[in-house]
Amino acid sequence: MNTSSPQADVQQPDTIRIKIVADSANEAVGAIQERFGGAAKVISVKQQEAGGLKRLLKKPRLEILVEAPRNIVKAETTPKASDDSEPKEPQAPAPVAENVDDGESQAAEEDAKAVEAQKTKSPIEKKYANAGSPGYFSELESEKEMNDAESAPLGTAANPVRRGTIEHVERAISMLKSVGFDDSLIERIRYELDFRSLGDLPTMEIYSRICDWLRKRFPKERSQLTGARRAFVGASGVGKTAAMCKAMSADVFVSGIEPIVLKVDGSVPNPSDGLEAFCEIVGAPFHRSIEEIEEADANRPIYVDIPGVDFSDGNALAECRDELDALGVDEVVVVANAAYETDLIAEAMAGGSRLGAQHVVFTHLDETRRAGKLWKYALNEGARPLFFSYGTNPAGDYTMDPFSYLLEKTFPQGRSLASAKPAKRKPSSGDEAKREEIANA
Numbered sequence: 460m461n462t463s464s465p466q467a468d469v470q471q472p473d474t475i476r477i478k479i480v481a482d483s484a485n486e487a488v489g490a491i492q493e494r495f496g497g498a499a500k501v502i503s504v505k506q507q508e509a510g511g512l513k514r515l516l517k518k519p520r521l522e523i524l525v526e527a528p529r530n531i532v533k534a535e536t537t538p539k540a541s542d543d544s545e546p547k548e549p550q551a552p553a554p555v556a557e558n559v560d561d562g563e564s565q566a567a568e569e570d571a572k573a574v575e576a577q578k579t580k581s582p583i584e585k586k587y588a589n590a591g592s593p594g595y596f597s598e599l600e601s602e603k604e605m606n607d608a609e610s611a612p613l614g615t616a617a618n619p620v621r622r623g624t625i626e627h628v629e630r631a632i633s634m635l636k637s638v639g640f641d642d643s644l645i646e647r648i649r650y651e652l653d654f655r656s657l658g659d660l661p662t663m664e665i666y667s668r669i670c671d672w673l674r675k676r677f678p679k680e681r682s683q684l685t686g687a688r689r690a691f692v693g694a695s696g697v698g699k700t701a702a703m704c705k706a707m708s709a710d711v712f713v714s715g716i717e718p719i720v721l722k723v724d725g726s727v728p729n730p731s732d733g734l735e736a737f738c739e740i741v742g743a744p745f746h747r748s749i750e751e752i753e754e755a756d757a758n759r760p761i762y763v764d765i766p767g768v769d770f771s772d773g774n775a776l777a778e779c780r781d782e783l784d785a786l787g788v789d790e791v792v793v794v795a796n797a798a799y800e801t802d803l804i805a806e807a808m809a810g811g812s813r814l815g816a817q818h819v820v821f822t823h824l825d826e827t828r829r830a831g832k833l834w835k836y837a838l839n840e841g842a843r844p845l846f847f848s849y850g851t852n853p854a855g856d857y858t859m860d861p862f863s864y865l866l867e868k869t870f871p872q873g874r875s876l877a878s879a880k881p882a883k884r885k886p887s888s889g890d891e892a893k894r895e896e897i898a899n900a
Contacts, residue, residue: 470526479523480507487523499527627658634665638869639831641801644838648672663872670866670876673834677862682818682843684710686790688761690783692814693794694807695767698822702794703762704737704853705846706820710760711741712854719752720745722764723786734764737853749786763788770810780814791816793842797833798826808836816842821861824849830868837865 470476481487491499502524631654635645652672657665684706691706693699710716720738722745738745743762746752752761763786769775783791793811795804811819819842821833837844847864850856858864867873 473529474526475529476502476524476526479525481521481523484521487521491523491525495525495527495531498531499525502526627656628654629658631658631665634662635669635831639829639833641832641835644835666870666872666876667879670870670879673838673866674862676838678840678843681859682845684760684790684792684818684845686760686788688763688786688788689790689792690763690765690786690788691792691794691820692765692768692779692783692811692816694770694796694803697767697794697796697799697807698848699767699794700734700764701851701853702792702820702822702848703764704734705848705855705857706792707737707741707743707762708854709846709859711743717759718743719759719761720764721749721752721761721786722747723749723782724766733853741854768810768814770806776810776813783814790818792818792820792845794820794822795836796823797821797830797847798823801832804832804836808839808842811842818842818845820845820848822848824864824868827868830865831870833865834869837861 479487479490481490491501504524505522506519507522628649632645632649635648640648648669652668657668660668689706691699691703693702707718707720710718720734720743722734735745744752763783765779765782768779791811791814793807793814793816795807795811797804799807808819819836819839821836821844824830824847827833836842844861846857846859847861848857863877866877870876
């Protein structure tokens with residue numbers, strides 16, 4: 460907004476007009492008062508928009524045109540006099556004391572440059588800049604430094620991922636975020652893939668490269684239940700009992716196994732909720748006490764259904780652990796609702812780990828908008844994905860191929876990505892060869 464009037468816009472004799480750029484009105488007033496006191500007059504105030512994508516990330520700055528007497532402007536900072544209403548190349552002077560020696564002036568100038576450099580740093584640079592250690596966009600251009608670091612493990616401070624074009628890196632990161640990948644998984648991928656070249660590829664090619672990376676790290680052997688006594692644990696309402704029914708139906712109709720069901724009460728009652736009726740349909744004996752069951756074997760595994768567990772309660776977890784030990788459970792499956800927020804999923808995974816869970820079942824995949832958030836947990840070496848559930852049918856609506864299903868749910872054209880064979884690509888540089896070697900390890 461320009462506040463000048465026709466009368467105020469006429470420059471007075473023996474004055475100089477100076478343009479000052481500030482982040483806020485308070486900052487501008489402080490700078491004017493400190494340098495000129497009450498002798499300066501504000502001619503106009505405008506908003507200065509950032510260019511390009513920066514306008515989405517930085518708020519507009521204020522551009523203030525002030526008029527001050529010549530005799531109070533220091534000679535070394537006085538811009539060339541001009542009769543034009545707008546100076547050709549106006550400076551944005553920093554407040555300077557009248558009596559400052561050369562050493563202090565130089566220090567003040569260096570501090571000002573450091574502050575300006577921090578202001579203009581891009582968000583992606585700030586994101587990966589860690590105090591006390593080299594950031595992703597730190598000074599990596601020196602070939603000598605890169606040669607000295609060749610023997611260091613990739614991703615360490617001595618051998619970070621080489622600097623790339625910021626626009627390409629930002630594009631690759633934003634694409635992964637758009638499908639649900641969290642920051643820690645993106646950081647892990649970034650240390651093994653060259654985002655400098657990855658972000659310059661067509662969209663589907665980027666997704667294909669990420670798909671190859673995920674395929675190499677997903678557990679190669681399919682997770683299977685092998686224990687004689689299997690317990691499904693989860694918070695109330697996540698579909699724990701339904702998930703157990705799906706696992707039983709796979710045993711009955713696919714593997715020809717005759718399971719036994721034990722439903723126990725903990726500190727709270729554990730109603731049947733249709734489990735007893737389902738057991739009648741599939742021909743599985745239903746019991747309420749461990750004493751009623753004969754010794755199980757590989758062909759007659761016992762499925763243990765316990766009440767919902769509050770994973771945020773340490774005492775509840777300890778009680779559940781004691782109950783599982785008393786029942787002789789040797790295989791634990793943690794059940795998590797995939798539609799929940801990532802904090803709740805992480806809490807369930809951590810609770811399952813404390814209970815010794817070897818497998819995880821994700822439910823409600825049909826209600827999940829961004830399934831990419833599950834990759835962080837699907838790649839977990841502790842509790843491996845057993846299957847994914849996407850419906851309420853106790854004898855269906857699940858998949859025993861979680862990798863392909865998760866690809867389909869995560870990426871555009873995910874079905875074609877899941878069916879495609881891994882592409883064999885020749886590394887284009889020594890750095891990429893190192894990343895490929897680590898990826899295949």
